[in-house]
Amino acid sequence: MSKTLVLAEKPSVAKDIAKIIGANDKHKTYFEGPKYIVTWAFGHLLTLKMPEDIKPDWQQWQMATLPMMPQDIGIKPLPKTRGQLKAIGQLAKRPDVSQGVIATDSGRAGELLARWIFQWIRFNKPLKRLWISSQTVKSVKDGFNNLAPAKKYDLLYESELARTKADWLIGLNVTRALTVKYSDNLNAGRVQTPTLNLVLQAQQKAETFVPTTYYSIDLNYQNESGSLVTKHPMQFTDHQKAEAFIQQLNGQSGSVISVTTKEKATPAPLPYDLTDIQLVASNRYHFSAKKTLSLIQGLYEVHKVVSYPRTDSKYLPQDVASTMKDRLQAVAKFDKRAQAYIQTGAKITKPGVFNDAKVTDHYALIPTEEWPNFDRMDSDEVKIYDLIVDRFLGLFAQKHVTQTTTATVAFGQTQFNFKQTTVKQAGWQAEGDTNKAGVDWSHIKQVKGNFQIKKQLTSAPSLLNDGTLLAQMEKSNLGTPATRAEIIEKLIKSELMERRGHVLAVTPKGKQLLELVNPSLRTPELTANWEQQLEAIAKGQQQPQIFLKGIAKDTRRLVNEIKDSKAEYKDFSITTKICPECGSKLRERNTRDGKIYVCSNPECSYRRRKDPKVSNHRCPQCHRKMEIIDGKNGSYFRCKYDGTTEKMMDRKERHKKVSKQEARRLMQKVNQDDEPMESPLAAALKAAMKNQ
Numbered sequence: 001m002s003k004t005l006v007l008a009e010k011p012s013v014a015k016d017i018a019k020i021i022g023a024n025d026k027h028k029t030y031f032e033g034p035k036y037i038v039t040w041a042f043g044h045l046l047t048l049k050m051p052e053d054i055k056p057d058w059q060q061w062q063m064a065t066l067p068m069m070p071q072d073i074g075i076k077p078l079p080k081t082r083g084q085l086k087a088i089g090q091l092a093k094r095p096d097v098s099q100g101v102i103a104t105d106s107g108r109a110g111e112l113l114a115r116w117i118f119q120w121i122r123f124n125k126p127l128k129r130l131w132i133s134s135q136t137v138k139s140v141k142d143g144f145n146n147l148a149p150a151k152k153y154d155l156l157y158e159s160e161l162a163r164t165k166a167d168w169l170i171g172l173n174v175t176r177a178l179t180v181k182y183s184d185n186l187n188a189g190r191v192q193t194p195t196l197n198l199v200l201q202a203q204q205k206a207e208t209f210v211p212t213t214y215y216s217i218d219l220n221y222q223n224e225s226g227s228l229v230t231k232h233p234m235q236f237t238d239h240q241k242a243e244a245f246i247q248q249l250n251g252q253s254g255s256v257i258s259v260t261t262k263e264k265a266t267p268a269p270l271p272y273d274l275t276d277i278q279l280v281a282s283n284r285y286h287f288s289a290k291k292t293l294s295l296i297q298g299l300y301e302v303h304k305v306v307s308y309p310r311t312d313s314k315y316l317p318q319d320v321a322s323t324m325k326d327r328l329q330a331v332a333k334f335d336k337r338a339q340a341y342i343q344t345g346a347k348i349t350k351p352g353v354f355n356d357a358k359v360t361d362h363y364a365l366i367p368t369e370e371w372p373n374f375d376r377m378d379s380d381e382v383k384i385y386d387l388i389v390d391r392f393l394g395l396f397a398q399k400h401v402t403q404t405t406t407a408t409v410a411f412g413q414t415q416f417n418f419k420q421t422t423v424k425q426a427g428w429q430a431e432g433d434t435n436k437a438g439v440d441w442s443h444i445k446q447v448k449g450n451f452q453i454k455k456q457l458t459s460a461p462s463l464l465n466d467g468t469l470l471a472q473m474e475k476s477n478l479g480t481p482a483t484r485a486e487i488i489e490k491l492i493k494s495e496l497m498e499r500r501g502h503v504l505a506v507t508p509k510g511k512q513l514l515e516l517v518n519p520s521l522r523t524p525e526l527t528a529n530w531e532q533q534l535e536a537i538a539k540g541q542q543q544p545q546i547f548l549k550g551i552a553k554d555t556r557r558l559v560n561e562i563k564d565s566k567a568e569y570k571d572f573s574i575t576t577k578i579c580p581e582c583g584s585k586l587r588e589r590n591t592r593d594g595k596i597y598v599c600s601n602p603e604c605s606y607r608r609r610k611d612p613k614v615s616n617h618r619c620p621q622c623h624r625k626m627e628i629i630d631g632k633n634g635s636y637f638r639c640k641y642d643g644t645t646e647k648m649m650d651r652k653e654r655h656k657k658v659s660k661q662e663a664r665r666l667m668q669k670v671n672q673d674d675e676p677m678e679s680p681l682a683a684a685l686k687a688a689m690k691n692q
Contacts, residue, residue: 002098005091006038006130007114009104013135013301014040017103020140029087037091041104045085046075046116048168063180067173067559069552073165075116089121099126102150106131107310107361108160108538109482115157129153133308134368135301156361159538166190166530166551173555177562178516182569184509187494188517191479192487194524196496197514198464198472200506205461212458215242219254219409219416220450222439226409226416239453246451254409254416254447265401268394268428270314270353271364274481275474277387282467285383286502289466289485295384296365303377304370305330306388310482311362315355324348326369328396331389334372337430338389341396350395366392397428407441411449463503476524477531495573495590508572516569518561526554574600581606612638619644 006021008014014031018024023033030039051058054070077085091097100123104110118127127150132143171189178186214234219226236242272280274293281287287295296309325346332338341347348354353364365388374382401424409416420438464472466488473484488504491497496510506514520526530551536542577586577597584601588610595610612627619626619639626637628648637646 001034001096003032003034003094003096004036004099004101005094005097006036006101006103007088007117008038008040009110009113010042010301011040013103014038016135016301016304017140020137021144029084030091037094037097038103039088039091040084041088041113041117042081042084044078044113044116045081045088046077046120048164049074049076051172061176061180063177063563066177066180066563067169067555068176069169069555073168075120077120085117085120088117092118092121092123092125097125099128101128101130101144101147102153103130105310106133106308107482108156108163108480111153111157112160112164115161133311133362134306135304136368136370138369155538155540158544159534162537162544162547163530163534165548169548169551169555170558173559174517174521174562177559178513181562181565182516184569184571184573185494186509186513186516187490187496188513188521190521190527190530191483192491192496193514193517193521194476194527195469195473195478195487196491196506196510197522198476198478198524199469199497199504200511200514202461202464203505206463209460211460213237214456214458215239216454216456217242217246218452218454219418219447220452221409221418221447224418224420224439225452226407226418229408229415229417234456234458239455242453246453249411249414249449249451252411252449254411254449256407256441256444256447257410257415258408259405259441261403261405263401263403263424265399265425266427266429267350267399268397269391270350271316271366271391271395272388273312273314273364274310275312275470275484276314277365277384278470278485279467280387281384282465282470282502284387285380287380287466288488288499289470290489291380292384293485295381296388299377299381299385299388303372303381305368305372305385307364307366307368308362309365310480311360311365312481313358313360313362314353314364315358316353316363316366317356317359318354320363321348321354323369324395327367327392330369330371331367331392334374334385335389335393337393337397341393346396348395349398353395394428397430398425400427400429401425405438405441407439407444409447463500463505465503469504477528478524480531512569512572516562516565516567518558520554521558571600579604579606612640617646620646 006014006017006023008017018031018033018036018038021033021036021038023031023036023038025032030037032038051068051070053076054073055068057065058068092100100118102111102114102118104114128147129150129152130140130143130147131153132139167189171187174188175186178188212234215236215238216233217228217236219228236245274296277296278287278289278292281292282289293309296306299306300309325342328338328342328346332342367385367389372385377385402421403424404419404421407418407420409418418439418441422438462468466485469488470484473479473487474481478484479487488497491510492499495507496513498505498507514522530547533542533547533550537544537547571587573587573589575586575588575597578584579586579599579601582599582601582604584599584604586597586606587600589596589598594613597608597610599606608630612629614625615628615637617626617637618624619642621642621644622639624639624641626639626644626646628635629638629645635648637648638644
């Protein structure tokens with residue numbers, strides 16, 4: 001009987017798919033059943049070749065070899081996952097395997113990942129695609145019943161391949177040119193550099209901001225304040241002028257010249273796309289973009305309670321409409337509003353959300369039909385799930401209706417507006433709305449002047465956080481929903497950007513990079529143009545070869561601009577500390593284990609920690625954790641509280657295992673029955689008898 005080889009993106013997904021399609025026999029690198037063999041990748045198993053893999057001359061970072069423009073870049077296996085790649089190849093060659101199924105993430109990156117694997121193993125059998133937006137049992141079964149030929153997604157693969165090659169050409173060439181020119185590790189790229197510039201622009205506005213004092217004038221009446229009607233809210237920058245203005249009105253009575261009432265109906269917002277929920281999670285919970293994506297990925301893959309995370313759409317296809325009641329029932333125990341909507345017929349109040357034309361690769365983030373098990377979720381996952389459910393329930397909710405009454409009081413040509421807003425229908429904003437009794441302006445004709453001057457101060461522009469940066473990246477068409485979070489983390493890791501509490505700021509090194517890099521790389525226009533072309537490739541409207549020809553031209557221009565640049569660079573990471581081995585200055589670097597000092601001399605390998613690392617080893621005196629100190633004769637433990645020191649075993653000693661023979665001899669020694677233990681009292685008596 002012939003079988004189908006299914007390739008999932010990671011082991012956990014493969015396990016879930018295997019269970020659903022009946023591949024229950026577990027093996028080291030795959031699951032097998034009567035009809036299917038399910039294997040997995042570990043994310044990417046292959047990558048584009050590095051320059052040194054293509055030409056030996058490119059191994060050395062030299063300006064003379066730039067730009068590097070290979071005819072064919074080619075791919076190579078990642079060293080740590082070669083075993084799994086070989087296992088997939090062996091499964092593919094089995095005579096009972098008649099076809100393959102790509103079951104990686106349904107998106108550009110997942111498509112490229114799988115295509116590279118099937119190309120590498122030279123898979124020459126029919127290939128199909130599983131394209132699903134959730135990993136529930138129903139969704140997976142429906143997906144396998146409606147497999148599409150892989151050729152249907154060829155253009156998606158071509159688009160992502162073109163993007164990957166473009167990043168190679170621009171990123172590696174510009175980074176090498178900057179690094180060689182200025183003798184420091186300076187990473188630049190077509191997306192990350194304009195993203196860094198967005199952060200700097202906000203930072204410069206905040207740093208150069210000078211607060212301005214001004215004075216506002218209010219009219220007080222029965223515990224309500226009316227604001228002065230003016231085209232220039234900051235017209236009074238001097239307190240005396242504000243007082244003089246009031247003096248002209250004092251003693252007068254104002255006339256109520258108009259009372260108008262307007263009603264406003266606000267529909268619930270559409271469901272989230274990835275960028276939108278990352279923005280909200282950043283503002284509300286101070287989650288980084290990467291953390292939010294990771295949490296949603298867990299809700300999607302592990303708990304199976306939300307749809308595909310990496311989506312840029314807020315709309316749903318028409319065929320999802322029939323599942324809405326089931327999804328509503330799945331969240332009924334989590335949110336009491338869902339039960340009320342079920343009782344009233346689960347009627348959608350925003351039918352416009354169903355729009356096939358506005359659904360891209362995946363539809364909006366909504367709950368699946370799977371009932372959530374909160375015992376298995378952590379608190380942060382519940383917070384994100386709550387956000388998704390709340391937006392989903394808005395599709396069944398009535399509009400939020402408010403009524404605003406505006407009363408205008410005139411003192412000659414000077415007017416003040418009083419505004420009262422009441423909620424007529426809470427709708428989707430049911431919680432938190434309170435109405436208070438206000439002035440009934442319909443019966444009031446005159447108002448006695450009772451004015452108040454308030455001192456105001458203009459507020460500084462805010463620095464960007466993960467959420468607001470993501471919104472600007474989306475607006476500027478920088479990256480995709482799937483890649484934006486990783487771009488932010490890459491900028492931080494390369495020390496070009498840093499987190500200051502919950503906001504982002506450019507480091508001195510990042511500011512230097514933006515001064516040195518090509519002007520066209522600082523702005524989003526170039527990348528936005530590239531993204532439009534990539535989208536056109538995915539739609540079959542442009543050939544990837546034409547796009548890459550333009551990228552090659554841009555690469556040559558950018559490298560030549562760097563070569564000809566007269567700009568100077570100052571390495572802010574260089575400290576005043578001196579290397580004890582060669583006398584050069586030490587450079588400060590950030591690592592996963594904290595800050596370290598490394599020698600700025602490329603020929604010297606000296607390095608040490610800036611601050612001692614705190615170990616899990618406890619002080620024998622005070623039982624607090626001890627620091628690891630790098631001494632001349634090796635590392636040792638030291639307690640910073642009482643000064644106690646202890647020798648630190650080297651790695652071989654720490655990891656040395658006791659052999660079975662040694663363990664047996666030790667156990668025999670401990671358990672010797674023929675040598676009864678002598679008590680201290682018996683030993684003392686024996687010694688006393690000998691002395692007599």
